[in-house]
Amino acid sequence: MKDVNLSEYSFEGGENGSLVDLRNLDEADKKRLVMAGVDVNDDERAGSYLHMNHGSIHCTSHQEGLELMDIKDALKKFDGLPDYFWKLIDPEKDEFTREAFKNLHGGYFVRVKKGVKIAQPVQSCLFMKGHGVGQNVHNLVIVEDDAELHLITGCAVSSATEAAAHLGISEFYIGKNAKLTFTMIHNWGEEVVVRPRTHGVVEEGGEFQNNYVLMSPVGNLQSAPVIDLNGRGARARLNSVLVAPKGSYLSSGGVLNLNAPDTRGEIISRTLTTGGTIVAPGRICAKDVPARGHLECKGLILGDGRIHAIPELDGYLEGVELSHEAAVGKIAQEEIEYLQARGLDEDEATSTIVRGFLNVEMEGLPEELQRAIKEQIDQLDSSEDVL
Known part of the structure; x- marks a missing residue:
């Protein structure tokens, strides 16, 4: 994997003004956002958030019981969010977390209050525009007990030829009997470096489903979200669909920790290369019983390219049920x-x-x-x- 030199990117001076209506974006930017899953008409969304380069430019919420704002505003409003902010991820984990910690540009804060079920999806977009932009964001999602949310996050650059670096910290908290569906669509470019660091916690009876789609070129991406199932009956499923054209390098996987009885977890990956490299690590660790986990990674190679699947199962107690299936090949x-x-x-x-x-x-x-x-x-x- 190619080394990343953060000094090549600008992490200062990229603030923008506000944007009242997403439809006021220029046509080229709107097209890039649509390809990242963003509904620029905002017709069927419970709320919308747009962060461009080094600051938030748009934030609207349409439903009672939903709090949606820039993370900087949330830190001011809730006295630094001491129970949530940087509690799941160590700022000293690596050079990318250190950069995001010392120079916060923004990010989305989403909280669904106890018992509130948000009928329409909430959408957020992390957008970069301009050559050599470096972006640090910290996203925080809290779904309180008995609440439900579908969050669609689109990440994109304004042009597929622009060089940029995106460093994204995300922390998820899913309460008792709560449900979060998190769908992430990436529309990066050939010279973009992407380093997300994600950790989530699911409490008793809670459910987390993560859908990740990347079908456009990316220079270099490394992602491995960690989800802890800490309450009895908690469930999680990580789905990913990855396509790597020539020149793309993707290391994309996930970790599920089954830390309580009656927990269930799945990691399902579909990968396809048309010339790029895909490394697909997946790990399920069971530390309590009964617990069930399944890991499935299937890849197709069309022409040149490489797919490296790395399934890992780790059981601590008699009675855990963990399985995996991995296959890489061509169309029969x-x-x-x-x-x-x-x-x-x-x-x-x-x-x-x-x-x-x-x-x-x-x-x-x-x-x-x-x-x-x-x-x-x-x-x-x-x-x-x-x-």
Whole structure:
């Protein structure tokens, strides 16, 4: 993995003014945001937050019981958030956490109050515009007991050719019998460095589902969210869909710690390379019983490229049930022939198989993004040398 030199990026002077309406963005930026899962019309969202470069420029909330604001404002309002802020992640973990700790630009704060179920998704966007921008954000999400939230986060740069560095700290707190669905869409660029550091805690009866989609080029990404299931009956599922074009390097995985009885966890990964490198580490650790976990990593190589799957299971007690399934390869010729026998040509058969393999249908995404994802799949190289 290529070394990252943070001195090559500017982490100062990137503040912007406010933006009343997301529709007032220029057309090129709106298109980049749509491809990151952002509904610029804000019609079917309970709230919206947009952070550009080094500051928040837009924040609206439409539902009682939902608190949505910039993390800097939340720190002022709640006396530094001593029970939550930097409690799950050590600021000294690595050079990226240290940079984010010493020079906070902003980030989103979301809290759903006890018993409140947010019917429509809340959306947030972390956006970079300009060559050489470095961005430090700290996101904090609290879903209190018996509450529910679907949060869609889009991360993007304004141009696929811009060099930039995104350092993102995220801490999640899911209360008793609460549910958080977190869908993250990345629309980076060929020269972008991405270093998220994520940790979450799920209490008794709580549920956390993480959906992660990256189908556009990225220079260098390293991500491995850690989720602790600390209460009886807590559940978590990490889903990821990754495509690595030539020149992209992705190290993307996850860790589930089953720390209480009757906990269940799954890590499901679908990876496809058309010339880039994907490292997919996954770890499930069970420290109480009964506990069940399953890790599944499947990868397709179309043409050149590399997929390195690293499944890891760690059981501490008799009675834990942990399993894994990992496979890396190519599209089977018999699958192509089966669909050809039913009237499809070779390219159509290949795109049909790839679409089914990636299976990116996720609740709450804009229709335009869903259509664009399908088009990207159809455009994947389906020549004879990749079969």
